[in-house]
Amino acid sequence: MNYEAVIFDFGGVLFEIDYNAPAKAFEALGMDSFKAVYSQAMQNEIFDLLETGKIPGDSFYGWISNYLPNASRQELEEAWNCILLHLIPERVDYIFTLKQKGIRTFIFSNTNELHVEVFERMIENTYGLEKFKSAFEFVHYSNVLGLRKPNPESFLEICRVHGLTPEKTIFIDDSIQHVEGSIRAGLKGVHLLPHQTPAELIDPLI
Numbered sequence: 001m002n003y004e005a006v007i008f009d010f011g012g013v014l015f016e017i018d019y020n021a022p023a024k025a026f027e028a029l030g031m032d033s034f035k036a037v038y039s040q041a042m043q044n045e046i047f048d049l050l051e052t053g054k055i056p057g058d059s060f061y062g063w064i065s066n067y068l069p070n071a072s073r074q075e076l077e078e079a080w081n082c083i084l085l086h087l088i089p090e091r092v093d094y095i096f097t098l099k100q101k102g103i104r105t106f107i108f109s110n111t112n113e114l115h116v117e118v119f120e121r122m123i124e125n126t127y128g129l130e131k132f133k134s135a136f137e138f139v140h141y142s143n144v145l146g147l148r149k150p151n152p153e154s155f156l157e158i159c160r161v162h163g164l165t166p167e168k169t170i171f172i173d174d175s176i177q178h179v180e181g182s183i184r185a186g187l188k189g190v191h192l193l194p195h196q197t198p199a200e201l202i203d204p205l206i
């Protein structure tokens with residue numbers, strides 16, 4: 001199979017994140033149940049609505065403040081955004097080498113307007129946001145697309161928009177449920193484990 005395109009997950013693949021940090025931060029503020037409503041593997045409907053752009057960020061903070069009525073807005077923002085650590089620049093550099101080989105490259109991230117504002121500012125300050133985005137033909141955020149992983153329709157919609165053949169498209173993600181969703185959509189799903197790099201998984205395929 002000659003693969004023509006690679007769709008990259010963002011957090012956990014190109015950007016270092018700490019899935020456990022928000023739970024610890026919200027618990028430190030007094031919310032004992034955060035792990036039960038948000039994790040890498042599953043999440044409450046409120047997060048799905050936020051990640052598909054169906055509610056604004058202020059609605060999310062309003063919801064979480066019901067659990068933490070004594071927390072300030074700044075404390076809530078810091079707790080929510082502490083999941084975001086830093087860009088992994090060498091992995092973005094690798095994507096430019098794929099482009100040089102004629103491989104079409106994309107991002108598909110389950111995210112929300114609150115995180116986008118923060119991580120794009122972090123990228124601008126460390127790597128350059130314009131340079132980062134130039135590594136990709138298009139960057140898809142779930143809150144803009146209106147669809148999120150692992151829904152197979154989300155992958156098929158991206159393929160339709162860009163004229164991609166699912167069977168000739170690789171999708172790489174650190175969350176197994178998202179990889180499984182891409183496989184159900186007909187893509188070549190690749191699961192990135194913590195000790196691996198995208199290059200060592202993608203290069204043998206192309």
